[in-house]
Amino acid sequence: MTTEQDLPPRTVSWHPWQFLATSRNINVVRAFLSNSADPAVKRTIHDVSTNASHVLYPFLSLYGATKGAFSSWLRHVAQEHQDKGVRVHSFNPGTVLTDPARDAGLDEGSLDWDDVSLPAGLAVWLASEQGAFLQGSFVMNSWDVGELEGLKGAFERDEGLGRVVLKVQ
Template structure:
């Protein structure tokens, strides 16, 4: 069984732009009353996700990022565009465990217990061949992409309320399961965190916890530009596709995909029609050893 890729997608339809089935204005995708915490929600994919959760009616959206000025500007812009949602911001690195603990306490005390955590913050190491990769780049990658995100998840799940569903949206990458030249640090750390979340899902599946890892598409973010990419490099995907797809994943429609790895490019209506395949195969679209038994 070949791995899904852009050449061999899981669904027959492959999207690069938003489409009606994931339109966040639909009642079935409503985030009314929800409190969303988004790391790196001040730019790129995280910002698009914040926009679309606001369109879906989220009550509170909290942005967490390192760059204070960019963070404040993003919060002001979102508050102006979506006045019915309350926006808050906290400046901190996800690798500062003490600050993250304090921030979660402040959020729960002053705003609400978050319903949804979006792990969008990532460290993208400079391009190196695997054997030429400096250990410092590997260490920085693990510190943010694995340890920082694991700590976020632990703090997010530390306090639950009766009947409250807790949803984790892991902004991963196809680099977690496909070979991309000179991205070994990013690839292995994305896979490591996704595999950690697989354990979180299995160990908490009866406790109202739902985990979704997904590739957001090929979006020309600042990090991607750091690799020397430009608008002319390829036909990039719209960040709004991943923004709307994230809202759909958090809805009841996508509950059957919990604990699995999907791409924002895959058609949601087609996946819903194939729901029976997931009921028959508990390992479908999960990281693991690809092959057939005799």
């Protein structure tokens, strides 16, 4: 695993695969939307994001910024295409042991990992009509579906809830 001591002074981490993955994701969403002219066809886009999109972590600056930018872009997509039967849901999948995590030197004993079935179940629920009220919101995998359903009124009253917003008084 790379540490601060391993990098030359003033080095910013750069992972071209992260940029390419974000570019690929944008192109996939654009292709998906090009077929969405018929509002009778309901479509759901899942943005599997990360804590790093809104929490600062050492050496993940590019990763966090590109994931955050992609989630922000999808908020605009959600608003622009809501009348065309397109829903967008962004969520943090939790702490899942992925190939990039393994490549960074982590293993089963490094953290208290979430089971991969948790984000899978959340994605299925978000795509259902029960999850429709969270359209355009960012939710955490650690939130229980029952808890989210209990917060439905709060999400409907406060359009900033579950969204990265700038509030000014």
